[in-house]
Amino acid sequence: MDEALSKTRGVTFSANTFALLPSGERGELRESLVCTACEADAYFIREARNGRRACFGARPHRENCELASLVTEDGGGAALDDIDEQINAGNVFRIEPNRDRTIRHVRHDEEAEASINGSAVRYIRRGSGTARVSSMNFARLLRQLVLREEFRRSQTLLVMSDDSRQSVRAGCVHLKDVEGKHRNRLRVYWGTIRFPRAKNGGGAWLNTGRGSPTIVIRDDDDLEALLEMVGHSELEDLTGSFFAYMGKLRNAPDGAQYLFVNDLEWFAVRTYSDDADLN
Numbered sequence: 001m002d003e004a005l006s007k008t009r010g011v012t013f014s015a016n017t018f019a020l021l022p023s024g025e026r027g028e029l030r031e032s033l034v035c036t037a038c039e040a041d042a043y044f045i046r047e048a049r050n051g052r053r054a055c056f057g058a059r060p061h062r063e064n065c066e067l068a069s070l071v072t073e074d075g076g077g078a079a080l081d082d083i084d085e086q087i088n089a090g091n092v093f094r095i096e097p098n099r100d101r102t103i104r105h106v107r108h109d110e111e112a113e114a115s116i117n118g119s120a121v122r123y124i125r126r127g128s129g130t131a132r133v134s135s136m137n138f139a140r141l142l143r144q145l146v147l148r149e150e151f152r153r154s155q156t157l158l159v160m161s162d163d164s165r166q167s168v169r170a171g172c173v174h175l176k177d178v179e180g181k182h183r184n185r186l187r188v189y190w191g192t193i194r195f196p197r198a199k200n201g202g203g204a205w206l207n208t209g210r211g212s213p214t215i216v217i218r219d220d221d222d223l224e225a226l227l228e229m230v231g232h233s234e235l236e237d238l239t240g241s242f243f244a245y246m247g248k249l250r251n252a253p254d255g256a257q258y259l260f261v262n263d264l265e266w267f268a269v270r271t272y273s274d275d276a277d278l279n
């Protein structure tokens, strides 16, 4: 979107005007930006090297916002892929950690018997029938959550990192749906990075919106690995990205919520440019 409102200043900025402000002023204003139509938390996306113009984003917009577009549609017409077919077949999915070259630890699934199209597949007994267990890479899970509304609401079963089983609907929690009951619970938490901020002593704080958990990247080594994983060199480029993290939601004594990313294997990011149409 081309405009966003600063709640504290009571001024609507065009993206071009905002881009010309001194960076210090932009930094002060960014926490106050909202969608001009629905007042959802907004963020500023600077001009990209590939020529994409500066703009504002606010995903997710509030319900029925006239400025929201495809994000709640089912895949935006994207073609079915092998994962979709396996979902439709009623498979259970073991969520696999990222196996990016920047990731150091790789867990081996000793029980996988065969590999079909790069997916480990095995069969387990469940009740009287046989459920097929496929594997789904963590980044692929995020892709499904972002692009497939039907998947988000589905009862498709996931095998989590602690071997517990959760339906997608219960096991994957968008940050706007976080409740008290999620405290200390292992879930796949997902949402949008609104803006990042360098952390004293290294690493970063990733803001996800007012009242939403803050993501904590613990040190510069992890931050560097994360940026390499998403193909960017600067922290600022994480603005507007979709992310997912499998871990426990932590609460500070003052009630603030945090996702401490202790393990990049369970952190996935789709940068703004991956899903630029979904705004």
Ligand SMILES: [Zn+2]
Binding pocket: 035, 036, 037, 038, 039, 040, 058, 061, 062, 065, 066, 067, 068
């Ligand atoms: Zn809106």
